Amino acid sequence: MxxxxxxxxxxxxxxxxxxxxxxxxxxxxxxxxxxxxxxxxxxxxxxxxxxxxxxxxxxxxxxxxxxxxxxxxxxxxxxxxxxxxxxxxxxxxxxxxxxxxxxxxxxxxxxxxxxxxxxxxxxxxxxxxxxxIKENEIGKEEFLKYSDEKFDFIKDTYENFAKLFTELISNKIEFNIYVSEILRLEDALNGSFFDFYGFPDSSVEGLAELHNHLQSAITDVHNVLVVAKNKDYSFKNVVILTKIYLQDAKKNIEQYFELRKSLQ
Structure with missing residues (x-):
């Protein structure tokens, strides 16, 4: 308009x-x-x-x-x-x-x-x-370097969590084994969740959207960890919530990947 x-x-x-x-x-x-x-x-x-x-x-x-x-x-x-x-x-x-x-x-x-x-x-x-935001904006090249590193980590973590979840709901592993395997990545995932490297340059089209997809994917994958740790959740609640977060993470990872190809 x-x-x-x-x-x-x-x-x-x-x-x-x-x-x-x-x-x-x-x-x-x-x-x-x-x-x-x-x-x-x-x-x-x-x-x-x-x-x-x-x-x-x-x-x-x-x-x-x-x-x-x-x-x-x-x-x-x-x-x-x-x-x-x-x-x-x-x-x-x-x-x-x-x-x-x-x-x-x-x-x-x-x-x-x-x-x-x-x-x-x-x-x-x-x-x-x-x-x-203005004071912490970084240029395209620097932003993409940090962003791609975080993306590679969160994509690998998502795939690991998705595999464990599939094994859990198909009764190939016990719930306590599932939780322990998820928790092995807790420190690294918390580091990625709380790590701040700056905001993308607002004048470069597509960077902010890329940033938002990455941050959403990180949050989704981190939520899988949070759900697994919560002892108040029933097994049914864990399954329902984890499925939702993994689906959302997959969507954001795919959107990041597609958008990243146009930002060479």
């Missing part, structure tokens, strides 16, 4: 829009703005929320379920630069829920209400996080 201008006050650009309808007709939108002034942002939020209620953006299955009725729930995330977008630090989070919505989601925590019951949660710490 092209950049638009709002009452000669603030320029904005919709950078992502997603129909997330389930039990209610819902829309999620990410917006890049050129201002951090709350009064200007509130005016924009009111105007955009009203426009988005009636936007023609629904998925086919949403239209089948809800027809052409307006959106009942709208979420907005506003950012002042692409670095904040890449690493998930918005200026504010916004939620609007139609009073007549039958299946209302839980309300977000909010600092104020504007317009037609629009809830705004201001993320005043965004400047702090933005500065931290």
């Amino acid at each position: 092209n950049i638009k201008k709002m009452n000669n006050e603030i320029k904005y650009k919709v950078i992502e829009m997603e129909d997330i309808s389930q039990s209610a007709k819902r829309l999620s939108v990410k917006i890049l703005v050129d201002s951090t002034k709350k009064d200007e942002l509130k005016n924009l939020i009111e105007t955009l929320t009203e426009e988005l209620k009636y936007i023609d953006y629904a998925k086919e299955k949403t239209i089948i379920k809800f027809g052409n009725k307006p959106y009942e729930v709208i979420y907005l995330l506003l950012y002042s630069n692409i670095r904040q977008v890449n690493f998930g630090f918005p200026l504010c989070r916004v939620q609007w829920i139609d009073d007549n919505c039958k299946y209302k989601p839980m309300k977000i925590q909010y600092d104020e209400i504007v317009g037609d019951s629009i809830l705004i949660e201001w993320q005043d710490e965004f400047k702090f996080f933005d500065q931290i």
Whole structure:
């Protein structure tokens, strides 16, 4: 969507829009703005929320379920630069829920209400996080070197855990053996989980996305370890949760691999 201008006050650009309808007709939108002034942002939020209620953006299955009725729930995330977008630090989070919505989601925590019951949660710490990221950005070559090293480790660990899990659910190994084998990699995996080497240069397209896939894969694989260690979980819970985390890890590893090929 092209950049638009709002009452000669603030320029904005919709950078992502997603129909997330389930039990209610819902829309999620990410917006890049050129201002951090709350009064200007509130005016924009009111105007955009009203426009988005009636936007023609629904998925086919949403239209089948809800027809052409307006959106009942709208979420907005506003950012002042692409670095904040890449690493998930918005200026504010916004939620609007139609009073007549039958299946209302839980309300977000909010600092104020504007317009037609629009809830705004201001993320005043965004400047702090933005500065931290800016000060710790590293160049493409250096980032890829560290990133690939971590990727190789987490891919090998994932494959090891997946093999152990397959042996566990096929009754080839006992649960206590499974846990002990998982724990053999605890120190190395914790080191990878907590290791910080910097943020990728936001000006290089694709680096932040690569970083996010890697961090998600590391978290997913680390969660397999956390589940295995938790003595309060039943065997059934361990199986269910581990299966989910391994599936998520596999997806992120594959996405990293595919994206990495385009970043030579």
